[in-house]
Amino acid sequence: MFLWIIKRDLLLAMRRRSDVFTTLFFFVIVVSLFPLSVGPEMNMLRTMAPGVVWVAALLASMLSLGRMFSNDYLDGTLEQMLLSPQSLSLLVLGKALAHWLVTGVPLVLMAPILGIQYDLPVDALFVLTISLLLGTPVLSLIGAIGAALTLGLRGGGVLVSLLVLPLYIPVLIFGSGAVEANMAGLGYDAHMSLLGAFLLVSLVFAPWAAAASLRVSME
Amino acid sequence: MAINWFKYSSPASFYSLSGKMIPIFVFLAVVTLIAGLYIGFFVAPTDFQQGEAYRIIFIHVPAAWMSMFLYVVMAFWAGIGLAFNTRLSSMLATAIAPTGAMFTFLALWTGALWGKPMWGTWWVWDARLTSELILLFLYIGFMSLQAAIDDPRRADKAGAIIALVGVVNIPIIYFSVQWWNTLHQGASVSLNQAPAMATTMLTGMLIMVIASWMYSIAVILKRVRVIILERESHTAWVAELRKKEAAR
Numbered sequence: 001m002f003l004w005i006i007k008r009d010l011l012l013a014m015r016r017r018s019d020v021f022t023t024l025f026f027f028v029i030v031v032s033l034f035p036l037s038v039g040p041e042m043n044m045l046r047t048m049a050p051g052v053v054w055v056a057a058l059l060a061s062m063l064s065l066g067r068m069f070s071n072d073y074l075d076g077t078l079e080q081m082l083l084s085p086q087s088l089s090l091l092v093l094g095k096a097l098a099h100w101l102v103t104g105v106p107l108v109l110m111a112p113i114l115g116i117q118y119d120l121p122v123d124a125l126f127v128l129t130i131s132l133l134l135g136t137p138v139l140s141l142i143g144a145i146g147a148a149l150t151l152g153l154r155g156g157g158v159l160v161s162l163l164v165l166p167l168y169i170p171v172l173i174f175g176s177g178a179v180e181a182n183m184a185g186l187g188y189d190a191h192m193s194l195l196g197a198f199l200l201v202s203l204v205f206a207p208w209a210a211a212a213s214l215r216v217s218m219e
Numbered sequence: 220m221a222i223n224w225f226k227y228s229s230p231a232s233f234y235s236l237s238g239k240m241i242p243i244f245v246f247l248a249v250v251t252l253i254a255g256l257y258i259g260f261f262v263a264p265t266d267f268q269q270g271e272a273y274r275i276i277f278i279h280v281p282a283a284w285m286s287m288f289l290y291v292v293m294a295f296w297a298g299i300g301l302a303f304n305t306r307l308s309s310m311l312a313t314a315i316a317p318t319g320a321m322f323t324f325l326a327l328w329t330g331a332l333w334g335k336p337m338w339g340t341w342w343v344w345d346a347r348l349t350s351e352l353i354l355l356f357l358y359i360g361f362m363s364l365q366a367a368i369d370d371p372r373r374a375d376k377a378g379a380i381i382a383l384v385g386v387v388n389i390p391i392i393y394f395s396v397q398w399w400n401t402l403h404q405g406a407s408v409s410l411n412q413a414p415a416m417a418t419t420m421l422t423g424m425l426i427m428v429i430a431s432w433m434y435s436i437a438v439i440l441k442r443v444r445v446i447i448l449e450r451e452s453h454t455a456w457v458a459e460l461r462k463k464e465a466a467r
Contacts, residue, residue: 145384149377153367162363163381166356167388170395177399198391209384216376 001086005094006101012071013102019067024106027060031114042119049118050128050179057107057132058139058168064103065143065164066157068095069214073151082218088211096144096207097137104136120183127182134195135175141206142167148213171198228307230447231456237440244440248433255430258423266420275333277423281431283326286354289319289435293361294386297379307443309375310450312382313365314442318435320358327351346400350393357385371450 013020034052035045072078081091111132115125146164150156178191227233259277266273293315300309330348331341342348361382368374451457 145380149364149381150367155367159363159367162356163360166353166360166392167384169353170388170391173395173399194395205387209380213377213380216373216380219373 001084002090002094005091006098009095009098010101013098019064020102020106023060023064023103024110026063027056027107027110028114030056030059032117035117045118046120046183047180049115049120050124050176050183052118053111053114053128054132054135054172054176057111057136058165058172060107061103061136061139062143062161062164062168063157064099065147065160068099068144068147069151070147070156073218078214079218082214088214089207092144092148092210092214093141093203093207096140096210099144100137100140104132104140107136108132120179124179124183127188128179130192131175131178131188131195134192134199135171138171138195138198138202139168141202141210142171144210145206145213148210148217151214151217171195174198228305230307230310230451231454233307234444234447237444241437241440241444244433244437248430248437251426251430251433255423255426258419258426263419263423264417269337272333272336273420275329276420277427279326279329279333280424281428282322282329283351284428285431285435286319286323286326286351289315289322290354290358290382290389291386293319294379294382297375297382301376301379301383306375306450307447309379310443310446311439312378313375314439314446316358316362316365317442318438320355320362322431322435323351323355323358327355344400346393346397349400350396353392353396354389357389361385 031052034048038044038048069078072081082088084091108129112125112129115128120128143160143164146160146167149163150160153159174191174194178188178195181188181191227236255277259274263274265271293312296308296315297312299305300307300312327348330351334343335341361378364381365374365378368377448457
């Protein structure tokens, strides 16, 4: 069931590839806007890079949250999923992972190229990629709660940002903090461990909370 | 005499009980507010380091305490409402949120007013200020989620989930912000070592804390009464109440 959900969501995403690319290009455009607005001095850009890339990743992942449940909700599939004897939490976990594979992984793969534009050194690029790899699944998992709560509401898209962005703050702090620590010549192990801890905690609790939210929204 | 406490979990009996309680808390709030402000502004001595500007603590500190405490209380009642499906608990959570947000805003505002003469700037990205700001965001998220949902039962439950998720996250957010702050070593000002306070200052502050408590209880009870009337408007007891009011 779990694998089936992931496979199904990936298949649906592949049938509508433009959605995936929209998120990715949004990420690229936001990151490219910063040099245009603050000026092209390389030293400043280099110190800004981790924060800019992370904030852009946060926004990109958040914007695509609406798609996680809404299509299934509109055509009634979600109702059938709720009625199925399978564990709803597992199902939500599958959907969140599919969301990550569709939106998070492209961001992770794109980040080093954007980092080069910001003149990041090679090892910082490496740290940036790893931190995004650990952090973006957390964004999808926490986002699943927000997406489930705002299902079918008017103005759900803006509302989801109000609910989810404050909860993203720890991930943002340690994700960009890891890269900054690396560039400052400090170790980044602690940041990575904390990101890993966030990932584990959200893997356990977020699907459960999101499943409860889905039940509330579908009543 | 054994009191059946569960009696008051019914909105109808709570409505009449809270109606009797509100005047008491309003009275206490007014008395303590006047006493606290009098001690704060006329009795307490001028601080030798900070001059008169320190007097903002008589409002700032109670507001900051209430802002954090009320979030936990709100999440507690929302959680009770979610777990036991008690209508009144959820209404109470809804009634607490605006007061909590108001205190959060007040704490930030008075903090900025104090920061300008003391630190020379309205705002620093200090760990406490930042986490207070995030707390305001959490309150706003809770209120706007409830406002966006038309069905009150769904609004209660959805709000409860986001409040509980917020409560789990508050320590995480607080410690990340604190660590982020120490890593950056940005703000050189630290609030951590509070200078020893004169007893009158402390008394004034504590009386102001009690005043904020009484004010919060009074306002929240008043608001919950309005919510009860709004949601129970189809019931017989509200209709009777209306008849009584009209007859008077």
